Amino acid sequence: MADESVEINTITCSAAISACEKCGQWRAALDLLTDMHSAAVDRNTISFSAAISACEKAGEWQVALDLLHSLLDASVPADTISCNSAISACAKAGAWTMSLAILDCMQVEHIKRDTITYNAACSACGKSGRWELVLSLLDDAASWGVRRDTITYSSAISACEKGGQWALALFLFQQMLDEKLKSDAIAQTAAISACQQSGQWHLALELLRAVHSASLRLDAIMCTAAVDACSKGGRYDLALALLSEMSTSSIRSTAVTFNTAVSALSPHQWADALGLLVKMAASQVDGDTFTYNAAISSCETRKGGQWAVALDLLKAMAKAAVESDIVTYSSLISACEGAQRWREALALELRMRQVRVAENAFTQSATISACEKAQKWAEALRCLGAMVSSIDRPSEIEAFSAATGAESRLVAFNAALRATASSPRPALLVPKVLQAIGGCLMSPDTLTFE
Known part of the structure; x- marks a missing residue:
């Protein structure tokens, strides 16, 4: 209810709308502007500008645009402040096309464009990845003598x-x-x-x-x-x-900082990776999956590298309640393969199933290779059978072929031959072997029985 001692006019209403704008009450500002129209109180540039600014601060860019249109429809002269507020509202929403449309309108209506105008327009285009338009605005500002x-x-x-x-x-x-x-x-x-x-x-x-x-x-x-x-x-x-x-x-380092540093390490720098993990703990920065994966990867080399250290890092992940993923186990199994640690590779595959990390052609292939290098033919064939049985779509067969390659398929074939030689019913294994090698033709000189 209006206080009878206060005269309801353009000045008092505009002041009230400005107060709503400063308090972030954009809906109240709109209600006051509507009430001014209903009470036949003249609305001026100041009242509209304050309402548009209130909407801009609240992120209501579409309402801000509607108010700008209403201002023009009411034959109220728009000014730099009202247009800047509308452009800023569009900038926050990344509505760069509308920002540029208002900028063009300002030129047509001979409304002065200032530094704030161009800053808001640049922000709108920049947030939308339109860097070329930002450069154009930068040049346009200079050509109109607007200070950048x-x-x-x-x-x-x-x-x-x-x-x-x-x-x-x-x-x-x-x-x-x-x-x-x-x-x-x-x-x-x-x-x-x-x-x-x-x-x-x-x-x-x-x-x-x-x-x-x-x-x-x-x-x-x-x-x-x-x-x-x-x-x-x-x-x-x-x-x-x-x-x-x-x-x-x-300068307090973040997890992103440490992750960036860890990922920069080459495979032989496992000691530096561990040092970074220690620094993270000392800085009270928690490592995440990426951190540990990068550290585990630094332990991996073609000859197995620091496979034991890599396994210790897996334990540290579990202790820190950091989730492991397929990247974690791919690196671990690869390290075990290089070191011919077939038991550890098999244990890792079992653990993957326990923690519900889906195996893929790469982890299965590396496990088979680890068993083959240790001449554990029966284990290699068992893994091969499990791998084949999990393939039920053409796309997965292609992925298997891509992961294993001709060389690994020869390894698998040799493992199968050695295992079937001691099997009481070798004929039952032949279909799996043929399916696993994907029709790979073997010449006599490729078969080895070492």
Whole structure:
């Protein structure tokens, strides 16, 4: 109920709508605007702008657009503030086409476009991956004499980085500095991420040094991007050094940071992988499936590598309640195969079934190979039979052939021959053998009975 001591007019209603906007009450703002119309109170640019701004802050971009249309239909002159609010609302929703439509409308209606206008439009296009449009807006702003600020450049750099245009992102970053604009965290992170995508590790490190020299705050996101850039550039030594520097500089590493560093390690660097896991624990950062899988993979070599360490990591996963997956077991069985640890390979297949991780052609093939290398022909044939019995679709037969290959099928065939020789009813095994080798033709010189 209206207070009789307060005059209901455009000014008081506009003030009330502005109050609703500041409090995030967009529905109340709309109700007041509707009540103004019902009470024949003139609605002006300020009242509409406040209501549009309230919708923008609430993420109600379609309602904001409807209000902008209502403003124009009511012959109320739109201004820069109302249009900027509508563009910002579209930007939050990634509705870049509507943002550009409003921008064009502003030009037609001779409404002044300012830095905020272009920043909002760049943000809308950038979030939708339209980096080429962001660059066009950047040029358009310059041609109209609109000042481009740090936010403008940050949006453009981020859009180019997300679009995989790392060279353009770095060019814009340098151009921003040339214009004496102070870079912000968004621009710095996007520029370093651009280096990350392209493997330009030296540039990533230079940017980190520049940020540090300018007394700007380094954060985990920037450093993680630099670590990844070093990893992709094959400089895992620098990746590990940067991780240590983060700890020294009191920059808290995240699981993503450690995962990036672990994945950079080559198979013979299992000790470094374990060291990173220890650092994670000391930093109170929980490892996830990716972390452990990368560490297990570093224990894997053609000769088996540190298969025992890999199995210990599986135990550590279970203790930490980290879920294992097909990647985990593929790496483990492969390590056991290389070391001719057939018992462990069979035990891992059993464990996969216990924890409900589906076997595939690669894990089964590696287990068969482990048994063959240890001359455990009966076990190899049993695994082969299980593998064949699980194939019931043409696509799976193709996957089996791709996984085993001609060489592994020869191994399987030899295993079958050795096992059938001691079987009381060898004829029963022949169909499985023929199906398993997929019609692979064997010449006499390919058969071995060592």
